[in-house]
Amino acid sequence: MSTHVPAGYKWWTGGKSPYNVSYGKLMMWIFLLSDTFTFGALLISYGTIRVSQNYWPDPNHVFNAFPLMGHANLPLAFVSLMTFILIMSSVTMVLAVHEGHKRNRAGVEKWLLWTILGGSLFLSCQAWEWTHMITGSHSVLIDGKIQEIGATITQNPYGPVVPGMLDSHGHAVTMPGPVGFGGFFFGITGFHGFHVFSGVCLLVLAFFWTRGGRFDRLGHYEMIEKIGLYWHFVDLVWVFVFLCFYLI
Amino acid sequence: MSQHEHDHHTHAAAASPEITFEHEPAPNTKRIWKTFWILLCLTIAELALGLSHYAFDLHGWILLFLKGGMIILSLAKAVYIVSIFMHLGDEIRNMRLTILVPLLLFIWFILAFLWDGVAWRDLRNRYDKAPPTEQVQPHGEQRPGHLN
Numbered sequence: 001m002s003t004h005v006p007a008g009y010k011w012w013t014g015g016k017s018p019y020n021v022s023y024g025k026l027m028m029w030i031f032l033l034s035d036t037f038t039f040g041a042l043l044i045s046y047g048t049i050r051v052s053q054n055y056w057p058d059p060n061h062v063f064n065a066f067p068l069m070g071h072a073n074l075p076l077a078f079v080s081l082m083t084f085i086l087i088m089s090s091v092t093m094v095l096a097v098h099e100g101h102k103r104n105r106a107g108v109e110k111w112l113l114w115t116i117l118g119g120s121l122f123l124s125c126q127a128w129e130w131t132h133m134i135t136g137s138h139s140v141l142i143d144g145k146i147q148e149i150g151a152t153i154t155q156n157p158y159g160p161v162v163p164g165m166l167d168s169h170g171h172a173v174t175m176p177g178p179v180g181f182g183g184f185f186f187g188i189t190g191f192h193g194f195h196v197f198s199g200v201c202l203l204v205l206a207f208f209w210t211r212g213g214r215f216d217r218l219g220h221y222e223m224i225e226k227i228g229l230y231w232h233f234v235d236l237v238w239v240f241v242f243l244c245f246y247l248i
Numbered sequence: 249m250s251q252h253e254h255d256h257h258t259h260a261a262a263a264s265p266e267i268t269f270e271h272e273p274a275p276n277t278k279r280i281w282k283t284f285w286i287l288l289c290l291t292i293a294e295l296a297l298g299l300s301h302y303a304f305d306l307h308g309w310i311l312l313f314l315k316g317g318m319i320i321l322s323l324a325k326a327v328y329i330v331s332i333f334m335h336l337g338d339e340i341r342n343m344r345l346t347i348l349v350p351l352l353l354f355i356w357f358i359l360a361f362l363w364d365g366v367a368w369r370d371l372r373n374r375y376d377k378a379p380p381t382e383q384v385q386p387h388g389e390q391r392p393g394h395l396n
Contacts (some may be wrong), residue, residue: 019346020269022266026343033350040357047361048368051365060298060302093333232330235329236326243319246298248318
C-alpha cells in the first residue's frame with residue numbers, strides 16, 4: 001500500500017468511534033482478549049495432562065491447611081478466604097470507577113486504597129500458600145524407601161496412598177503423584193499472581209496520579225476505568241483458576 | 249438534577265469527543281452491591297459442591313454431574329463480572345460482539361485438547377506395560393534379541 005497519509009493524522013478523532021469507546025479503552029479490551037487466550041491455553045494444557053493420567057490428587061486433600069492452625073484439616077478454607085478477598089477488591093475497584101465518573105477525587109482515593117489493600121492481602125496469602133506447599137513434608141515411598149518431600153515443580157507428594165503403610169508419626173505413606181501437578185499449579189497460579197502484582201503496581205501509580213490532581217486537570221478519570229478493567233480481568237481469571245485447581 | 253444539566257454533565261465527563269454517549273455515572277451503587285451478593289452466593293454454592301465430593305464418596309456420573317455444576321456456576325460468575333463490573337453489558341452491540349465472538353474458539357479448543365488427553369491415557373493404558381515386579385529370568389536363559 002502506498003497510500004500517503006499526512007504526518008500526525010489523528011485516525012481516532014475523525015467523528016465518532018464505531019465502538020462508542022475511546023482508543024485506550026478499546027486497546028485495553030483487545031489486550032485482555034489476548035490475555036484470555038494465554039490463560040486459556042495454560043489451563044487447557046493443564047486439563048489435557050490431567051485427563052491423560054489415571055490418578056490426579058484430590059484438591060480437598062492437597063489444599064487443607066490454614067495459617068496458624070497447625071495440622072488441622074480444613075479443606076478449601078484458605079482458598080475460600082483468598083477468593084473472597086479478590087471478589088471484595090473487585091467491588092472496591094468498581095466503586096473507585098463509580099466515584100471517578102462523578103469526578104470525586106477523595107472517593108477515588110479511598111476506594112483505590114482499599115483495592116490496593118485487597119490485592120496486597122491476596123498476594124500475601126499466595127506467598128503463604130506457596131511456602132506451605134514447597135516446604136511441607138509428606139512421607140512418600142520413593143525407590144522402596146520412605147522419603148520426606150514437599151510439592152515443587154519436579155516432585156509431587158500427593159500420590160495414591162500405599163495400603164497399610166504408616167510412617168514413624170503414624171501418617172499414611174503415599175506414592176509420588178503425577179509430576180505435572182507442581183509445574184501447572186505453580187506456573188498458572190504464579191502467572192496469575194504476577195498479574196495481581198502488576199495490577200497492584202498500576203493501582204499505586206493511579207493513586208498517586210489521582211492525589212496529584214492529574215485526572216482533575218484532564219477533566220476525566222478514564223485511566224481509573226482502564227486499570228479497573230485490568231483488575232476485574234485478574235478476578236475473572238481467578239474464577240477459572242479456582243475452578244480448575246481447587247474445585248474440580 | 250434536570251435533564252439539561254444531566255446531559256451537560258455527561259458530555260463534560262466524556263473522555264474523548266468520539267464518544268457518542270456515556271453509560272455512566274449510574275445514580276447509585278445499588279447494582280454493584282447486588283452483583284457482589286450474587287457473586288458471593290455463587291461462590292458459596294461452588295464451595296458446597298466442591299466439598300460435597302470430600303464429605304461423600306462420589307463416583308462416576310454423579311461426580312461428573314457435580315463438576316458440570318461447578319463449571320456452570322463459574323461461567324455464571326464470569327458473566328456477572330464481565331457484564332456488570334467491566335460494564336461490557338452497557339457497551340453497544342458492536343463492541344460486545346467484537347470481544348465475545350472470538351471466545352467461541354474456546355469451544356473447539358477445550359473439546360479437542362481434552363479429547364486428545366483422554367486418547368493419550370487410553371493408549372498408554374493399553375500399550376504401556378507396568379514395570380516388572382517379579383523376578384526376571386537369569387541372563388543365560390534369555391534368548392538373544394528379546395528384551396523381556
